Amino acid sequence: MNINFWKIDMRIGIIGLGSMGKRRARNLKSLGFNNIIGFDNRIDRCDEFKNSLSLGATCSWEEFASSSFDAMIISVPPDVHLKYMNWSAEKAIPFFVEASVLKDGLKECDSIAKANHIVAAPSCTLRFHPAVIKIKQIFLEGRIGKLCNINYCTGQYLPDWHIYEAVSEYYVSKKETGGAREIVPFELTWMLDIWGFPKSVIGVFGKTMEINGAEEIDDTYAAILILNEGILTITVDVVSRQAVRRLIVNGSEGQIQWDWSNNYISYFNKKAEEERITFNVKKAQQGYNENITEEMYEAEMVKYLDAIGGGEVFPNNLIFDYKILSVLEAIENSSQTGKSQNIDW
Numbered sequence: 302m303n304i305n306f307w308k309i310d311m312r313i314g315i316i317g318l319g320s321m322g323k324r325r326a327r328n329l330k331s332l333g334f335n336n337i338i339g340f341d342n343r344i345d346r347c348d349e350f351k352n353s354l355s356l357g358a359t360c361s362w363e364e365f366a367s368s369s370f371d372a373m374i375i376s377v378p379p380d381v382h383l384k385y386m387n388w389s390a391e392k393a394i395p396f397f398v399e400a401s402v403l404k405d406g407l408k409e410c411d412s413i414a415k416a417n418h419i420v421a422a423p424s425c426t427l428r429f430h431p432a433v434i435k436i437k438q439i440f441l442e443g444r445i446g447k448l449c450n451i452n453y454c455t456g457q458y459l460p461d462w463h464i465y466e467a468v469s470e471y472y473v474s475k476k477e478t479g480g481a482r483e484i485v486p487f488e489l490t491w492m493l494d495i496w497g498f499p500k501s502v503i504g505v506f507g508k509t510m511e512i513n514g515a516e517e518i519d520d521t522y523a524a525i526l527i528l529n530e531g532i533l534t535i536t537v538d539v540v541s542r543q544a545v546r547r548l549i550v551n552g553s554e555g556q557i558q559w560d561w562s563n564n565y566i567s568y569f570n571k572k573a574e575e576e577r578i579t580f581n582v583k584k585a586q587q588g589y590n591e592n593i594t595e596e597m598y599e600a601e602m603v604k605y606l607d608a609i610g611g612g613e614v615f616p617n618n619l620i621f622d623y624k625i626l627s628v629l630e631a632i633e634n635s636s637q638t639g640k641s642q643n644i645d646w
Contacts, residue, residue, distance in 0.1 A: 308610055308620035314370040314394075315339040316385050317377035318346040318358060319471070320463060321399050325374045328595070328602045340365040370394050372609055373573050376456035378472035379403055379483065386410045388420070395420040395604045400490070402483045404626035407484050415529045420608045425617035427491040429597035429604070431580035435566050436550070437495045437555055439578070444568065446554025448531035451496065452546045455488055456541025459512050459520070469514030473539075479518030480539040481506070485632065486625045488537060490617065496533060498624060504632030510540050524632045 313334060315322050317590045318341035326337055334585065339358040347358040359365050366388070373389045373396040375382060382398055388395035390413040392456045401407070401423055414421035427433050439445065459480045460468055473480040493499075504524035520540050526533040546561035558567040565579040582594040608615040626646070631642040 308371075308606065309333050310336055311371035312369060313337045313372045314365065314368070314471075315374040315376060316365075317341060317375065318343075318350045319376065322346075322374070322376035323350065323354065324595075324598055325376055325397075325602065326356060328599045329374075330354065330356075331599060332602060332606070338365065338368060338370075339361070355393040355532070372606070373397070379478045380472065380475070383407075383410065387413065390414040390417060390419065390421065393417040393419055395422075395609045397422040397602075398424065399578065400424045400426070400483065400487045401626060402478050402486060402629075404623050404630070405621045407623045407626075411623075414619070420605070420615060421619050422605045422608060422615040423617050423619055423622045424601065425490045425494070426597050426601055427488070428494060428616060429600040430491075430594070431582060431596065432561065433491050434565055435578055435580060436548070436557055436559060439566070439568060440495055440550070444555055445550060445552025445557060448496065448528070448533055449553060451492070451533040451535075451548070451550050452468065453488070453492065453534070453546075454536040455484065455540040455546045456536075457484075457544045458542050459515060459539040461544070465644075467514050468512060474515040474518060476517045476519075479515065479520075481518065481520050481522050481537050482629070484537045484539070485522050485524075485535075485629050486622075488535065488630055489625050490536045490622070492533065493625065493628070496531070497529055498646055499528050499533070499628065499644060501527045501641050502628060502631040502635055503641045504634050504635040506633060509538075512539070522632060524635075526584075526628070565644055 313329060315337060318339045322339060336479055337356045341347050342360055344360055347360050350356060350358040373394045375385045375396055377385060379402045382401060386396060386398055387410055390410055411421060430646040459473060462473060468474050470588060472478040506519045506522040506615055508519050509521050521538040523536045548559040550557040554571055556569040564582060565577045568576045568578060582596055585588060604615055607613055631644055635642045
């Protein structure tokens with residue numbers, strides 16, 4: 302961690318004080334940062350932010366925008382990310398933004414950020430999960446040999462995401478920012494970092510059940526990605542009553558298995574002998590699935606602050622996000638046309 306003492310006093314703004322905005326504030330406080338000001342146009346959220354976290358908050362954009370900041374956290378719904386990303390970039394304020402699902406404007410925002418020499422850090426939370434770190438390490442060490450195929454499924458019941466509010470009350474109920482549509486790039490951001498972007502995509506998506514308050518969304522995505530080496534099959538849904546994440550990676554010399562309900566990864570060699578590679582995770586925040594460790598969110602904030610402080614470059618960028626969302630678009634185009642989609646990078 303490359304945070305100098307003067308940075309502990311840096312002024313950090315958080316735009317959006319819902320679930321993720323509060324989480325980012327908790328993470329920052331745990332790292333020793335307390336000079337934090339939040340903005341949300343909902344009075345109840347500002348009050349909760351002030352009362353539960355003992356931090357400043359305002360419902361006045363004019364008041365917030367007229368303040369000076371050393372860093373910005375953008376935790377609003379995905380369909381308004383770009384508004385605040387552009388504002389931060391134009392003000393030359395380094396910014397971190399939650400996971401994207403809409404690619405329009407990302408390249409242009411990236412150009413503004415680069416022209417103003419600021420860090421633009423789109424979220425890539427699962428890259429910081431201890432299991433994902435170890436999976437990447439095993440693969441890069443060549444322990445599975447030539448990559449053959451990857452099978453991955455993830456599912457989380459949408460009404461369980463925010464048990465304190467109705468699905469209809471937030472962005473996961475909208476078609477463009479629906480829960481399953483958002484999770485596809487959320488997962489691909491870590492997977493394609495390890496295994497590379499696909500040459501072509503075959504995909505399907507659709508609505509398979511009725512979810513009260515989310516009548517417009519597609520709840521299931523499935524895709525086959527043809528990589529430069531190997532084939533990746535992924536299924537994402539928001540109908541699984543028991544939350545699941547399961548991965549199998551097959552190679553010419555071995556296999557990797559991971560179930561997120563376990564604190565270990567299984568590596569099998571050519572003789573099918575198992576080696577369990579264990580890791581420790583911090584306890585999940587109250588109200589979240591027990592497997593959603595706060596550790597990865599804290600680590601993500603550390604990397605963002607390190608990047609601002611002149612340390613290592615943040616591991617994700619807006620152009621990578623744009624490419625990930627182009628894969629999502631290809632999956633949808635394949636489903637709508639009934640044809641495989643080639644992707645030229």
